[in-house]
Ligand code: APR
Ligand code: ZN
């Protein structure tokens with residue numbers, strides 16, 4: 001099968017012929033129908049998250065089950081599925097405590113010493129990213145990386161729910177409790193931010209202020225529920241948010257993962273408000289913030305990982321939101337491309353020229 005292989009950081013991905021092993025116990029072979037391109041993959045390519053090359057990135061897929069391994073009972077051939085990187089074990093304290101997205105085994109892969117799920121045409125192992133590696137025509141995944149979805153849900157939109165949409169909407173629906181009428185700011189209007197914004201609308205937030213450096217995103221943000229937009233390249237976006245909210249917002253979602261925008265997000269948060277850090281800041285960097293500001297104004301800061309998801313429960317629900325018209329996905333897709341155009345897609349992402357880009361296979 002064809003796959004886009006990351007051979008080294010900071011280099012273009014290479015389209016290669018790659019082999020997949022047969023499904024082992026608990027494993028499922030999925031034909032990838034569509035994969036969204038998420039910013040975290042670019043973070044890996046640029047060295048901000050350590051993943052050993054050679055690897056196949058891609059973690060926002062939807063596809064159709066082709067075959068199942070021994071003991072697989074949760075999906076069967078022909079099922080339409082979404083893949084999610086937060087695979088779960090079902091028995092640890094996080095899984096049994098209701099927060100399976102924190103399961104420490106989520107990236108475990110096959111047991112030590114087993115054959116690699118992915119190998120190059122020369123027979124060398126290729127590291128599978130997040131049990132998925134969706135920049136490839138097929139995926140071999142644990143059954144607990146997959147959720148079966150309705151057959152009538154278009155897979156090119158379903159894939160977005162695999163990461164970006166779940167990360168953003170879940171930050172608003174699961175990580176924090178937003179009372180109806182509360183003021184919300186979303187910093188960064190990529191797939192993740194636009195989904196957080198839609199989550200804020202769905203729960204009945206009051207003002208929803210969208211902040212970005214690319215003004216072309218504002219009409220899209222307004223269509224999706226933003227009541228105001230702030231161009232971060234024109235003056236101080238913190239001052240703009242304070243002016244619009246009378247001293248800072250109740251909830252601020254940072255959906256980029258940059259040190260300055262994390263600092264801005266805390267500063268945009270009003271007295272008693274909550275900053276939600278959704279974007280992943282490169283692990284090599286630290287962020288300095290005023291602790292006194294937190295104490296004296298009782299601000300809270302929380303991280304939000306993968307939309308605090310229980311994806312077997314959440315993703316079918318988000319599909320219902322799409323099909324009943326509450327969650328807009330069509331508008332978020334700026335282009336549908338072939339696998340061979342993936343490097344150009346990352347270039348567009350670097351320049352901020354894209355909303356969500358989706359690879360369609362076949
Ligand atoms: N101020 C405001 N907006 C900015 C700034 C800035 N200084 N810099 C970039 N942006 C905007 C971009 O213009 C773009 O609209 O942030 C948005 C980022 O969108 P994408 O690159 O599409 O990223 P996305 O896939 O949504 O992921 C965002 O969430 O899951 C994490 O690791 C992921 O850190 C990433 C973040
Ligand atoms: Zn992602």
Ligand code: ZN
Nearest residue numbers: 089092095103
């Ligand atoms: Zn677990």
